[in-house]
Amino acid sequence: MKKIAALILALTLALGLAGCGQTQLSIGIPADATNGARALLLLQDLGILTLKEGADLSATEKDIAENPHNVKIVPMEAAQLPVSLSDLDFAVINGNYANGAGIGDTLLVAEDAQSVAASAYGNVLAVKAGREEEPAIQALTAALLSEAVQNAIETSYNGVVMPMGAQDREIPTLETPVTLKVGASPSPHAEILESVKAALAEHNVNLEIVEFDDYVMPNLSVEDGSLDANYFQHQPYLDDFNAQQNTHIVSVGTIHYEPMGVYPGKTKSLDVFN
Helix, strand or coil: CCHHHHHHHHHHHHHHHHHCCCCCCCCEEEHHHHHHHHHHHHHHCCCEEEEEECCCCCCCCEEEECCCCCCCCEEECCHHHHHHHHHHCEEEECHHHHHHHHHHHHEEEEEECCCCHHHHEEEEEEEECCCCCCCCHHHHHHHHHHHHHHHHHHHHCCCEEEEECCCCCCCCCCCEEHHHEEECCCCHHHHHCCCCCHHHCCCCEEEEEECCCCCCCCHHHHHHHCEEEEEEEEHHHHHHHHHHHCCEEEEEEEECCCCCCCCCCCCCHHHHHH
């Protein structure tokens, strides 16, 4: 009987201690290398975790040196993060996916405008190497970097999407009409492209927008020539894609950047980390 009583007491104490333990918080981050690193750097800036010394844009979960809040990092496809918020406490989400999911107004905190995001993570218009100087490509680039479009980006997205700044480029007029097929993610890229359709038509460029919901096919399609250009990615992702896939895609202009931010899921405030 004494042994049974002792076992019961030990089990009761164990269950009691477990009940007093703090529930582990989960934070979703993009699974791709460059966006995942960017998310981890933001979490470090917020004091939620600490990365190993020297960890930079190549950081992964293996580079987490200190995790004082015992958070569970959950990497997943970037596009799935907004729809997975009900299963996560928080998620670090790219601005385009947050905007497309209609959750921009729930943003808790974002990268500072003076951070690495503005310089390193600008979203680019990209083409296959060798096509940079084609008149239709130059016309599209000039239209996207016009003062009117850059101002519209700043006023249309509540800080979730920010312009890189207007450039005074002349939009060339082609002698004969040309159709330019451009791949883009639905928001904000396809929306921004839609805004320059009329202006390009005046210069004999017919803009055809093809929407994608992934980060792979738009680049493969530019490489094989089924797309003339794409507009959906930042430069570090493009560099990594070229290295991994042996593709030959280059930027012809940096149009905007999207501050990466922390969005609430099951837990509504970052005060839990204070």
